[in-house]
Amino acid sequence: MATVIKAxxxxxxxxxxxxVMVVKALPGEHELHCGGAAMLAGTATAADGASLDPALAAGTLMGKRYVNDDESLELLCTKGGKGTLSxxxxxxxVKQAKQLPSSD
Structure with missing residues (x-):
């Protein structure tokens, strides 16, 4: 189910x-998943029968920022788990640290 993702x-x-918490959102409706299942809004409860897809079980790490290819979406992981964000x-x-310019 596609939803509007807001910062x-x-x-x-x-x-x-x-x-996760959305740090930087992108316009339009998108499908945000973790472990192969749609992510839930903060207060929603999971439906029975949902299970982790083994192909999407690389895990998430608390404190890391996750981005898409063009970095138009940025998520901060506030609690780690077994699923892969997509x-x-x-x-x-995982967002990589930017290289600082060298000082000569």
């Missing part, structure tokens, strides 16, 4: 302990 919103996984079917990657 400041909190989501939790329906199949593992992962919880947006519209594409897995999100």
């Amino acid at each position: 400041g919103a909190r989501y939790k996984s329906a199949v593992c302990d992962t919880q 947006l519209d079917g594409a897995a999100l990657d």
Whole structure:
């Protein structure tokens, strides 16, 4: 189910302990998943029968930021879990630190 993802919103996984907060949102409706299942709004409860997809079980790490390919979406992991975060079917990657310019 596609939803509008807004900055400041909190989501939790329906199949593992992962919880995230949106730092940078992208326009339009998108599908945010974790472990192969749609993520839930902060207060929603998971439906029975949801299970972790073994192919999407690379895990998330607390305190890490996850981004899509063009970094138009940024999520902060507030609680780690077993599922892999994905947006519209594409897995999100851990944001890499930017190289500072050298001082001569």
